[in-house]
Amino acid sequence: MFSKKEKVSEEQGEDTFPPQYDGALDADQGIIVCPPHTTERRLVTKIDLHVIPFLCIMYLLAFLDRVNIANANVFGLSKELNIVEKNKYNTALVIFFVPYILFEIPSNILLKKFKPRIWLACCMFAFGLITCLQGLVQSYSGLLATRFFLGLAETGMFPGAFYLIGMWYRRHEAQRRYTFFFSSTTLAGAFGGLLASAIGKMDGMRGYRGWRWIFILEGTLTCIVSIFFFFLLPNFPEEVAWLTEEERTFVKARLEQDQGKSARERPIKARDVGNVFKDLKIIVGGFMYFGLIVPAYGYAYFSPGILQGYGYSPIQTQLHSVPPWAAAFGFAMVIAWLSDKFRHRFLFAIIPICVCISGFAILITVHDHRSVQYGALFLVAMGAYSAMPVIVCWFNMNLGGHHRRAVGTAWQVGFGNIGGIIAVYAFLVKDAPRYIPGYSICLAFVCLSALSCLIYFLMCMWENKSRDRNVRNVGLTEYEKTELGDMSPDYRYQL
Incomplete structure (x- = not known):
């Protein structure tokens, strides 16, 4: 955001600072100085x-409790509850998204009102208990x-964690952290397959079928962990006790220099929410994520069923579901490292999107070669789950201040998850085992995401050039710049 700081960082190196320490931002030199210790x-x-x-473990358990119904279905959930016909299973999946979409923004407002540690831990205990039930x-x-x-219980997990991460790191540091956190979903997919293959062997124990034990044991684990996380989950930088006063001042100063002032002290009002949506980039950011949610949830909910259609037994199905998730984690971390190294987002969103497109193209055209089809599932998982964290990080770290980031994060995740409803009804029983309509729908939405990324990139580039052309000192007070967030004339978007 501020060129003086970037010049200092390049010349001195990230860990080189002047010897004096005043615990704050040196406005004249554009330098922040680290505490002496x-x-x-x-x-x-x-x-x-x-x-x-802690955020990774929290979201791993949240995603596991959300999608373990796919593993449970392999072990006979639909048959025992007599919901095989008329796509009742798909309806059970889609009803999850109704409160999940509607309460994203209210949840982030409550996260700011209460301490994140309290809000997130309570939500975590709630969805663990519901999973048991x-x-x-x-x-x-x-x-x-x-x-x-x-x-309803999970609605605050994902946007809340992304919002919180964005308030701790500078923009060029954020992608690896966002991706590592987001990759909790891929680890949950791999862990869920392994765990389900083991729990499935408990079929009949104490009179419960194996699919019931998947929910009971994984929900119990979440409840237990949430009790510890009530004390361990982080708050905002201004509120934590594990930083000294000098460290808190320094962290706040380095973030202000990169992103502008946060306006942490002022509550979010209805007017703030309305002002955020006057920016067309916010709308486009929702479509960037929306396009990838369809293939992501399509894969998460239906890959066990797709694999079972290749002729695997229930246990083999669970085990074969693990490698694509593991490959997605590794590829996502490579993309994140490169994105942070080059301080660029657009190309590192488009490259994995192209990988995802190639996977669906193979699945649509190849139907009688199990190894090739299995390899295509790798490409789908690697592409979708590597592009999504780049898109979310890119969008969220381009939002300045608590108000715009709290609302913008929740909007992107909430609107994007409408794609989950589409994904659920894209893969119907009557289309098995080829699922041509489902693959075609996913392919179309991945292309929508790519187009939205291009539009967002061009909008940000145009804004930066427009601000460079205009006089930067327009007579705004520091308070007015804080209220504007990334709409301030001093702000420069990351491309």
């Missing part, structure tokens, strides 16, 4: 250890009820 790199590592691991349902209506409340 540490270096910036050590401080960022300290933040990493207190923020990222899902393993005890005796009817289709009971399954629908638990899926609805599961969506």
Whole structure:
């Protein structure tokens, strides 16, 4: 955002600072100075250890509790509850998204009002308990009820965590952290397959079928972890006790220099929400994510069924679901590292999108070669789950201040998850085992995401050039610039 800081960083190196320390931003020189007892790199590592691991575990468990119904279905959920016909299983999946979409923005407002540690831990305990109850349902209506409340409890997890990460890191540091966090979904997919293959062997124990044990044990694990996380999850930089006063001041200053002031102290009002949506880039950001949610949820919910259609047994199906998720994690981390290294987002979103497109193209055209079809699933998982964190990081780190980031993050995730509804009804029982309509729908939405990324890139580039051409000192006070966030004439978007 501020060229003086970038010049200093390039000449001196990230850990080189003037010897004096005033604990704040030197406005005249454009330099921030680290506390004398540490270096910036050590401080960022300290933040990493207190923020990222806990959020990753939290979201791993959230995603696991969300999609383990696919593993449970392989072990006979639909048959026992008599929901094989008329796409009842698809309806049970889609009802999750109704509260999940509607309450994204209110949840992020509550996250800011309460401490993130309290809000996220309570939500975590709630969806763990509901997952346990899902393993005890005796009817289709009971399954629908638990899926609805599961969506309500999970609504704050993903946007809340992304919002929180964005308030801790500078923009060129964020992609690896965002991707590592987002890759909790791929780890959950791999872990879920392994865990389900083991839990499935408990079929009949204490009178419960194997699919019930998947919900009961995984939900119980979430509840137990949430109790510890009530004390371990991070808050905003201004509120944590594990940083010294000097460190908090420095962290706040380095973030202000990169992103502008956060306006943490002012509550979000209805007017703030309305002002955010006056920016067309916000709308486009929602479509960037929306296009990839369709293939992502299509894969997460239906890959076990697709694999089973290749002739694998239930246990083999669960085990064969693990390698594509593992490959997606590795590819996502490589893309994230390169994106941060070159401080660029657009191309590193488009490249994995092209990988995803090639995977669906193979699945649409190849139907009688199991190895090739299995390899195409790798491409789909690697492409979709590597592009999504880049898109979310790119969009969120281009939002300045608490207000625009809280609302914008929730909007992108909430609107994007409408794609989950489309994904659920794209893969119908009557289309098995080839699922040509489902693959075609996913391919179309991936192309929509690519187009939206291009439009967003051009809009940000035009804004930057427009601000460079105009006089920067337009007489705005610091308060007015803070209220504007990334709409301030001093702000420059990352491309």
